[in-house]
Amino acid sequence: MAVAHSVPLVAGNAVTGLPHPPEPDDGEVARRFAAGDERALAWAYERWGPQLYGLAVRALGAGPDAEDVLQQSFVSAWNGRAGYRPDAGPLPAWLVGICRHRIADAWVRRERQRRESDAALSSARLQPTGDVDAGLDTAVTDRVLVIAELERLGQPQRGILELAFFEDLTHAQIAERTGIPLGTVKSHIRRSLERLRSRLEVDGAALHS
Amino acid sequence: MQHCTREELALAALSEPLTPDQDAHLASCGACSAEVGSLRRGVDTLTALPRPATAPAVLPPPAVWSAIAAATGVSATPRPEVLAASAAAGGAPGAPPPPAPTAAAPRPPADPPVDELALRRRARRRWLAAVAASLAVGIVVGASGAALVGRSDDAVTVAAAGLSPYGGSDASGEAVLRVRDDESRVLDVRLTVRPTGGDYFEVWLLDPASQRMIALGVLDGGQTALPVPDGVDTSVFRTVDVSREAVDGDPAHSAFSIARGEL
Ligand SMILES: [Zn+2]
Numbered sequence: 001m002a003v004a005h006s007v008p009l010v011a012g013n014a015v016t017g018l019p020h021p022p023e024p025d026d027g028e029v030a031r032r033f034a035a036g037d038e039r040a041l042a043w044a045y046e047r048w049g050p051q052l053y054g055l056a057v058r059a060l061g062a063g064p065d066a067e068d069v070l071q072q073s074f075v076s077a078w079n080g081r082a083g084y085r086p087d088a089g090p091l092p093a094w095l096v097g098i099c100r101h102r103i104a105d106a107w108v109r110r111e112r113q114r115r116e117s118d119a120a121l122s123s124a125r126l127q128p129t130g131d132v133d134a135g136l137d138t139a140v141t142d143r144v145l146v147i148a149e150l151e152r153l154g155q156p157q158r159g160i161l162e163l164a165f166f167e168d169l170t171h172a173q174i175a176e177r178t179g180i181p182l183g184t185v186k187s188h189i190r191r192s193l194e195r196l197r198s199r200l201e202v203d204g205a206a207l208h209s
Numbered sequence: 210m211q212h213c214t215r216e217e218l219a220l221a222a223l224s225e226p227l228t229p230d231q232d233a234h235l236a237s238c239g240a241c242s243a244e245v246g247s248l249r250r251g252v253d254t255l256t257a258l259p260r261p262a263t264a265p266a267v268l269p270p271p272a273v274w275s276a277i278a279a280a281t282g283v284s285a286t287p288r289p290e291v292l293a294a295s296a297a298a299g300g301a302p303g304a305p306p307p308p309a310p311t312a313a314a315p316r317p318p319a320d321p322p323v324d325e326l327a328l329r330r331r332a333r334r335r336w337l338a339a340v341a342a343s344l345a346v347g348i349v350v351g352a353s354g355a356a357l358v359g360r361s362d363d364a365v366t367v368a369a370a371g372l373s374p375y376g377g378s379d380a381s382g383e384a385v386l387r388v389r390d391d392e393s394r395v396l397d398v399r400l401t402v403r404p405t406g407g408d409y410f411e412v413w414l415l416d417p418a419s420q421r422m423i424a425l426g427v428l429d430g431g432q433t434a435l436p437v438p439d440g441v442d443t444s445v446f447r448t449v450d451v452s453r454e455a456v457d458g459d460p461a462h463s464a465f466s467i468a469r470g471e472l
Binding site: 038039041042043045046047048049050051053054055056057058059062067070071074075078079100103139142143145146147150161164165166170171183186187189190193194196197199200201 | 215216218219220222223225247248250251252254255256257258259260264265266267268269270272273274276277280281283284285286287288291292295296369385
């Protein structure tokens, strides 16, 4: 549990060496956030804002798009705090889920703009094209669909996929780390991948038709 | 040899190693390798998503919080020194952020400096702790069976059986027993062959000691999910049997089993 303890230490004043006012731990921040305590929004931003901004910068490059994603993530998290349940997982994981959605939105917006400018170029020669969504880049729509489906997965399925993909753990390592039986981990991975496949095949086809 | 199970194929899609036998089968079986291929699109997409483990934390410009405060009306403010410490914990504060991974942008340096690697590892450990903690919470809620607070209706696998050809048939497949949150049970059955017409397949649970049988239902198409009646002890009725039945109105087992396996 040494790893888990490093979270409040890093988020507190250990680095600055200032006298320590009583600092709520991550769980307390999450509870107060859910309860609508305004200080909890600032605490959450102090602790996890840079991590979320790093995600947005990695996905979109530094600049106004990444800043918008960070801003929108915290504003929607605050406005939608009734939808956060502390007993369903840590607040930073929930925030990252929201941030991924905003990133996906930004990707779609960019792709649409790219299509529009392509269409504008070609309309100089041909009739204007209609629906610019019709030909959204497959990789972009796949990412958007997968992000949406990831959010639909309940726990522990989503967490298992996150450990497998975002932490590069094998199914055996996931079982060891979480205490979930090996067979159950394998079964969850299988079912989740099959769900993603149906989502991509069905909705992906609809988006591209 | 038998086809790989769907679990094995999913692991193969994740590039996890299989046993040499399974690898050999996969290399020679069109159906199994097609299944792996069809799962790859999701795998490749997930791999391409931005993830906390590889994205170093970056100090956001002050204007972002101002915009959040304006939009929410919140008057509390983050302390700059704590914000900077969080950024430093997960990346190099003030360091130029990595370029966007688009085709047009220049590629990020292949080998980041050692310091940055160490910082990323720290961010990664922090993140790992959060994800593992979220799973631990999930297990506790699931194990206690408490309050179905909007949890998904995904059932948990409790037993599985590979179905092997029986009575000279070439049918194989698998059966997976799952328990839903409300304690009801369902048996997922998948078979490699379909009825040829004029007949249908039926799934049974068999007590091998007494040879008593319970009819679960018709295997419609190659795959189906059948409810297991409450009170059926699957440690006694532990053999999954698939029979070929004529459309003759006789509800009894036809005595033509085509595949069997032990839960
Ligand atoms: Zn096969």
